[in-house]
Amino acid sequence: MLPRKLKIAQRSHLPPFMAMEVMAKAAAMEQAGQDILHLEIGQPSSSAPKSVMAGMSSIMAEQRNHGYAVALGLPELRERIARHYQDWYDVDVPVDRVAVTVGSSTAFALSFMAAFDEGDQIALPNPGYPAYRNLMLGMGVEPVMLPAGVDDGWMPNLKQMERWDRLPEGLIIASPHNPTGVIIAADELREITAFCRANGVRLISDEIYHGLSYQTRAETALKFTDDAIVVNSLSKYFSMTGWRIGWMIMPDELAAPVERLAQNLYISAPTPNQRAAIAAFDCAEELDLHCERYAHNREILLNTLPSAFIGNAAPCDGAFYLYCDISALSDDSIAFAADLLEATGVATTPGVDFDQENGHRYLRLSFAGATEVIEEAASRISDFVAKRLSNAA
Numbered sequence: 268m269l270p271r272k273l274k275i276a277q278r279s280h281l282p283p284f285m286a287m288e289v290m291a292k293a294a295a296m297e298q299a300g301q302d303i304l305h306l307e308i309g310q311p312s313s314s315a316p317k318s319v320m321a322g323m324s325s326i327m328a329e330q331r332n333h334g335y336a337v338a339l340g341l342p343e344l345r346e347r348i349a350r351h352y353q354d355w356y357d358v359d360v361p362v363d364r365v366a367v368t369v370g371s372s373t374a375f376a377l378s379f380m381a382a383f384d385e386g387d388q389i390a391l392p393n394p395g396y397p398a399y400r401n402l403m404l405g406m407g408v409e410p411v412m413l414p415a416g417v418d419d420g421w422m423p424n425l426k427q428m429e430r431w432d433r434l435p436e437g438l439i440i441a442s443p444h445n446p447t448g449v450i451i452a453a454d455e456l457r458e459i460t461a462f463c464r465a466n467g468v469r470l471i472s473d474e475i476y477h478g479l480s481y482q483t484r485a486e487t488a489l490k491f492t493d494d495a496i497v498v499n500s501l502s503k504y505f506s507m508t509g510w511r512i513g514w515m516i517m518p519d520e521l522a523a524p525v526e527r528l529a530q531n532l533y534i535s536a537p538t539p540n541q542r543a544a545i546a547a548f549d550c551a552e553e554l555d556l557h558c559e560r561y562a563h564n565r566e567i568l569l570n571t572l573p574s575a576f577i578g579n580a581a582p583c584d585g586a587f588y589l590y591c592d593i594s595a596l597s598d599d600s601i602a603f604a605a606d607l608l609e610a611t612g613v614a615t616t617p618g619v620d621f622d623q624e625n626g627h628r629y630l631r632l633s634f635a636g637a638t639e640v641i642e643e644a645a646s647r648i649s650d651f652v653a654k655r656l657s658n659a660a
């Protein structure tokens with residue numbers, strides 16, 4: 268008898284994350300000595316707030332065993348997060364509904380595991396952050412794409428859901444949105460929560476880009492409902508991507524299941540990082556300066572990039588992304604991003620990461636970097652586009 272082949276699970280056949288592949292190619296070019304401008308990855312170039320760094324140094328200087336924390340997080344951090352909802356949104360959040368997670372990424376995994384069964388469906392905006400879909404596929408939960416492109420004013424189109432044969436068990440929204448930067452206005456958020464309540468749809472609201480808005484502030488779903496799972500983290504506004512501290516605000520009935528899942532999945536988020544992170548919530552002065560830089564970078568891109576490149580771009584009212592419609596130049600965003608990287612050293616992300624249907628016409632640029640980098644990138648892209656257009660003429 269032939270030996271049985273070692274098994275690989277079906278769920279391991281996930282689509283690649285193109286942003287990471289572009290990053291790998293850009294890194295290889297950089298290592299070979301080329302001057303690369305990184306507009307492909309959504310992370311601030313600035314460091315964690317100064318007082319968080321100072322706090323971490325003293326925690327390290329204690330030279331003691333930094334053991335596990337309890338699964339739902341250090342009580343002081345959970346309390347500070349609850350107070351943040353009072354400070355920012357004037358919403359009361361009981362501490363026992365706060366869970367500290369390892370980035371918001373594990374909060375999604377916990378939410379899917381705690382609230383949904385295999386075979387359940389979750390609707391998610393298209394375009395949208397690819398990890399939602401990939402994680403669901405890995406868990407046997409079926410992602411159902413909810414149009415949120417240019418034809419729908421870049422907003423998740425709930426009317427479509429009403430026409431589906433089967434209402435999904437869950438709905439994810441993100442505001443400000445990745446990759447479009449679109450913010451859901453408070454009135455629309457109220458309608459979405461009402462729709463979910465009326466139809467028994469569990470809402471997951473990704474609020475990771477809160478604090479980064481250029482026109483109107485984003486409201487929390489908790490203003491309108493206690494049934495939603497609200498996910499957030501220190502990665503974006505707080506400029507602490509690699510610290511891997513996120514959180515979720517859970518409905519009462521999910522607190523015990525989430526605690527049991529967290530105990531088994533990762534035991535606890537890193538204890539020293541949790542301790543140091545508490546100070547981050549009192550650093551608005553420093554962090555708002557980063558936000559001013561993003562606003563300035565955003566203006567540079569909007570004012571200097573050629574219209575053929577920006578095209579019918581999404582509104583970009585928040586987060587730090589410009590989702591450009593490059594259809595006047597190419598209908599293959601992967602090839603276009605590769606050509607742009609090769610010719611100019613500017614790394615961007617092809618839209619196919621965020622939208623498998625129409626993403627071939629879009630490119631995402633992150634403007635979270637230093638202003639000099641954004642200025643130089645805009646100039647290189649403009650030259651590249653001018654050459655491409657004159658070659659085509």
Ligand SMILES: Cc1ncc(COP(=O)(O)O)c(C=O)c1O
Pocket residue numbers: 309369370371372373396441444445473475499500501502508512513
């Ligand atoms: C919309 C959105 N949600 C969640 C995440 C995950 O972030 P983290 O795990 O660092 O909190 C990201 C990261 O880019 C994102 O863009």
